[in-house]
Amino acid sequence: MESHVITPGPYRATKLWNEVTKLFRAGMPLKKHRQHFKVYSNCFTATSAVDWLHELLRNNSNFGPEVTRHQTVQLLKKFLKNHVIEDVKGRWGFEDLEDSSQLYRFPSTSPLKPIPVGPQGVRKRSVSLKDREGFFKLRGSKKFDHEIQENISPAVEDSTTDTHSEENSRDITEEDIQDIWKNVTLTHLQKLLGLPSLDDVLNPTQIDSCFIVYNMTKVNKHGVVTLDDKTDDLPHWVLSAMKCLANWPKFDSNQPSYPGFERDVFKTVSDYFYSLPQPLLTFQYYELFVNVLGLLQPALERLAVEALQLCTLLLPPASRRKLQLLLRMMSRMSQNVDMPRLHDVIGTRTLMVQTFSRCVLRCEEEVDLDELLATRLLSFLMDHHQEILQVPVYLRNAVEDHIAYLRSQTRHSGIGSGVAMPTYSFCRQISTQEFEEQKLSVSQAAIADLLESILKDKAMSVKEKKKKLKLFQKEYPDIYFRRFPTTESEVKLFADKPKIKPPLLISIKKTKAFSIRN
Structure with missing residues (x-):
């Protein structure tokens, strides 16, 4: 279990x-x-x-x-x-x-599903960050919220020297700036997911860098995307229905009010989202969002929030806006104690998640676990939507610093010309073995932190703590052994629990027994 x-x-x-x-x-x-x-x-x-x-x-x-x-x-x-x-x-x-x-x-054999492979029977090897030259890291005073202080630059496929010579000989174009937004976003997302390449979970060539720039820059004071083309926006009648539910019972007095009115309004909203040709997270990014679900662990929750921040920037602005407004409505409804029951048996929060999960995430070709995965993701999105759908300032700073550095390189032909040290510097290319070792050390450090959180949890009973430690030892024996190399070190953890005092009768000096015949 x-x-x-x-x-x-x-x-x-x-x-x-x-x-x-x-x-x-x-x-x-x-x-x-x-x-x-x-x-x-x-x-x-x-x-x-x-x-x-x-x-x-x-x-x-x-x-x-x-x-x-x-x-x-x-x-x-x-x-x-x-x-x-x-x-x-x-x-x-x-x-x-x-x-x-x-x-x-159970049948005599277990029908496990085969993992899909390429036409040659093996997966196509993707070009990963560790195989590329010329990627850079941030060296400045700014810190990312999650204390990861590095950003990777766009990959340079050709000779580094040739590329920089060409880059220094021309101005930075608008197309260059959009490519920088795209590559900085994707390479940082790749680091958060801990993957050697994103090519296995999405097609980078299908990503529109204009969407990232639009979602980062064209937002209102609440952080919600504003659309230039209003034909892509929610219809007025849907937006009115969503506002009615989000602000219940403070709705327009001109609207009708009768028993069951709120259920009819809710059905109007759900019918609209079910009528959309594809889910809000789009079919294109199904595999990507399913992979982010792998970060939904207590010790990795911060990474999951940041990964979802970047993933939702890839969406078409109209889809991101609909997602923002839907999550705001769902969150307010589930927390509103004055909201009448919308279902005779199911609670409001559960109803929200069950109703809209497939409107948010599903595969173009039905997958057997679609509904469960969509439920898991939507629950997390609803609980953290304010942080996930805000504009990540660190990403904007990283892109602006990179653009400033490239422009300074364009103006100055050499390092020895009195130019200040650039914000970004090139780092050495590492081997495949070093990359795998670094990836392993990061994941093991996160697991070790999870073990420490169990040990330091004062609210957890000794019995429950022992149970969790036993499961942890079974799953991660090497990390457990490093923390408790000997049996004595493990026993010492529970040595400080208060001892039970012996019964009072045992501590009293025995006295002469009285006989009822005396």
């Missing part, structure tokens, strides 16, 4: 499907059941499977506590369709599974 983390990389959704399949097959209790006067061994009821799988998903960091029982039933139907399970008579491939006492079992 422990949480397994699938690290960012290509085909993460497929890897997650295989991971859930393996956990379900390995952990689901199998029993002997009687049905229609016949006994079946090593099987389980649909209800038992829903109970067990629902608990697994809620406690798994890849999916989280927002997973509902209904979503779990839908996943079991997909398990039946893909022959992860079958009924006790060996039938599968249909989706009539219900939350009932119907019996199911």
Whole structure:
């Protein structure tokens, strides 16, 4: 039942499907059941499977506590369709599974999904940062909010000397500036995700640098994108309905008011977003956002926020604006105690997430875990939308410093001409082995910080702390051993707990017993 983390990389959704399949097959209790006067061994009821799988998903960091029982039933139907399970008579491939006492079992072989490969049977090797020359890092007084003080420059494919000679011989054009925005954004995003290349999770050639510049510069005082072309904006009637729900019960007095009015308004908004031709995060960036989900761990939450800041800058301005306004409405509605119930059973927050998850994220070709992944991402977006959708100042500073440096190089032909030291300096190219070692050290440091947070948590009971440490030792034995190299060092951690005083009768000096016959 422990949480397994699938690290960012290509085909993460497929890897997650295989991971859930393996956990379900390995952990689901199998029993002997009687049905229609016949006994079946090593099987389980649909209800038992829903109970067990629902608990697994809620406690798994890849999916989280927002997973509902209904979503779990839908996943079991997909398990039946893909022959992860079958009924006790060996039938599968249909989706009539219900939350009932119907019996199911596991087939003799586990149908894990193959990881897609290229046409030659191997993945095409992408040109990564560690293979490129001429990337630079920031050396200045400004610090990034998350204390990562480096930014990588655009890659230089040709000879470094030739490129700089050509760059110094001409002025910086508007096209150059847009390329700088794009490359600084992507290379910093690559570092946050810890990937050797972004080519495996998106197509950089399809990214429009104009969108990044527009989303960074054309915003109102609330940080919401303003559109020059109003035909791409939300229709007036949708915007009016969203304002009505966000500001409930302070709405326009000219609007009608009757029992159930708020439910009709909510349906109007949801119908509009369902009618859009593609989700707000666009089909193009599905794989990218699924990879950001790999950062949604307690110790990496800050990195996840910053990665989503950059990812949402890539969106078309109209999509980013719709996403901003939708998240603002959802957040206000879920926190509004005066908001009437919009559903007879489901709470407002859960209803928000379930209703709009597929309007925000889904794959163009249906993926089996789409709904669960979209729910996980939308919950995080809703909780952190103000920070995620604000303009990242550090990115603007990095781009402006880079442009200033290139212009200073254009004006001056050599370093020895009295020019002040540039803000950016070229760093040496590192080997593949060094790159992998640095990537490993960063991830291990984050995991080590997670261990320390468990140890220092004073609100956690000793029993719960021991349980978490046992799971941590199982998942990361090397890091655990470095923290507790000996048994004594581990025992010492709990040595300060107060000792229980011995019973009073034991400490009292024994006195002569009295006999009832005396």
